[in-house]
Amino acid sequence: MPQVCTNNSHKNGAKKTDMNNDESYTYENLSETAEFLLTRVPFKPSIGIICGSGMGCLADALENKKEFPYEIIPHFPVSTVPGHMGKLVFGYLSGIPVVCMQGRFHYYEGYPLWKCAMPVRVMKLIGVSHLIASNAAGGLNDKFKIGDIMLVKDHINMLGFAGNNPLKGPNDERFGPRFPPMNKAYNRELIDQGKKVARELGMGGMVHEGTYTCLGGPNFETVAELRMLKMLGADAVGMSTVHEVITARHCDMTVLAFSLITNICITDYECHDKPNHEEVMDVGKMRQDTLKLFVKKLVEYIAQHNPQ
Numbered sequence: 179m180p181q182v183c184t185n186n187s188h189k190n191g192a193k194k195t196d197m198n199n200d201e202s203y204t205y206e207n208l209s210e211t212a213e214f215l216l217t218r219v220p221f222k223p224s225i226g227i228i229c230g231s232g233m234g235c236l237a238d239a240l241e242n243k244k245e246f247p248y249e250i251i252p253h254f255p256v257s258t259v260p261g262h263m264g265k266l267v268f269g270y271l272s273g274i275p276v277v278c279m280q281g282r283f284h285y286y287e288g289y290p291l292w293k294c295a296m297p298v299r300v301m302k303l304i305g306v307s308h309l310i311a312s313n314a315a316g317g318l319n320d321k322f323k324i325g326d327i328m329l330v331k332d333h334i335n336m337l338g339f340a341g342n343n344p345l346k347g348p349n350d351e352r353f354g355p356r357f358p359p360m361n362k363a364y365n366r367e368l369i370d371q372g373k374k375v376a377r378e379l380g381m382g383g384m385v386h387e388g389t390y391t392c393l394g395g396p397n398f399e400t401v402a403e404l405r406m407l408k409m410l411g412a413d414a415v416g417m418s419t420v421h422e423v424i425t426a427r428h429c430d431m432t433v434l435a436f437s438l439i440t441n442i443c444i445t446d447y448e449c450h451d452k453p454n455h456e457e458v459m460d461v462g463k464m465r466q467d468t469l470k471l472f473v474k475k476l477v478e479y480i481a482q483h484n485p486q
């Protein structure tokens with residue numbers, strides 16, 4: 179039975195910071211959050227996992243779980259999207275301690291990007307050095323099929339083009355530098371290992387690498403938008419991950435990200451299909467056994483090889 183933690187000392191939300199959209203969390207705020215968790219968990223994970231839509235099964239695979247509903251964690255936002263459970267789950271995968279976000283935060287929920295990405299900084303403060311971020315995404319690359327996995331080799335930060343960035347505002351050097359590089363955001367060794375694991379698991383044909391792009395959502399894209407994104411070089415499109423990765427790289431975490439292709443983007447005016455979130459979640463469920471195994475193998479690799 180997982181141990182579900184409650185926070186008796188602070189009633190729901192009472193400990194939450196009441197901040198406007200321009201006022202980011204301070205280092206001290208996030209240290210309080212980290213301290214709250216560290217004093218309640220008897221181990222320190224160095225690997226963090228973010229579950230994409232319908233991919234909460236990744237956290238279900240953990241053993242000796244200790245679960246924290248977001249409502250009870252000081253300063254944490256709450257999840258509002260179906261398919262995102264809203265729990266931080268600590269536990270073991272193959273005997274390796276990990277922490278898993280079973281539910282992430284999206285810009286379209288009304289949260290500024292720094293708030294969407296704050297759990298990444300909390301992970302850093304509790305000792306996480308490696309982040310595995312998963313997401314559900316629409317496939318733009320003609321080779322992709324529903325249920326395929328795309329290892330993210332790069333991203334196009336569409337929100338960033340308009341000046342919206344999780345690092346906007348004063349920079350605290352204790353997290354990282356004012357101007358972090360982003361050309362090696364996605365760890366090459368882990369992408370290659372992802373492909374190797376896929377081949378070993380007999381799923382080599384369904385794993386690709388490609389470029390992810392994040393839009394603000396919540397609407398799915400128009401045909402013209404998708405055609406434009408394809409021309410720009412995007413292979414998959416979603417509404418998350420990029421701000422988490424920027425935040426993780428800013429504080430020097432090693433990152434692996436992958437997209438589960440849950441739908442094929444419609445770039446033809448004659449096609450009458452309509453993308454929908456139910457389909458997105460169903461594909462996550464359909465692929466849950468494969469995803470659990472894939473992530474478990476990658477966690478084992480990270481624990482053994484500590485790629486930088």
Ligand SMILES: O=P(O)(O)O[C@H]1O[C@H](CO)[C@@H](O)[C@H]1O
Pocket residue numbers: 229230231259282284312313314315395416417418419454455458
């Ligand atoms: O990126 P994740 O959280 O996996 O979810 C993706 O799926 C949802 C749309 O169905 C959007 O939230 C999009 O970002």
Ligand SMILES: Nc1nc2[nH]cnc2c(=O)[nH]1
Pocket residue numbers: 314315316317393395397398399415416417440441443453458
């Ligand atoms: N923006 C976007 N997000 C998604 N998440 C899952 N599928 C899609 C998609 O087609 N577009």
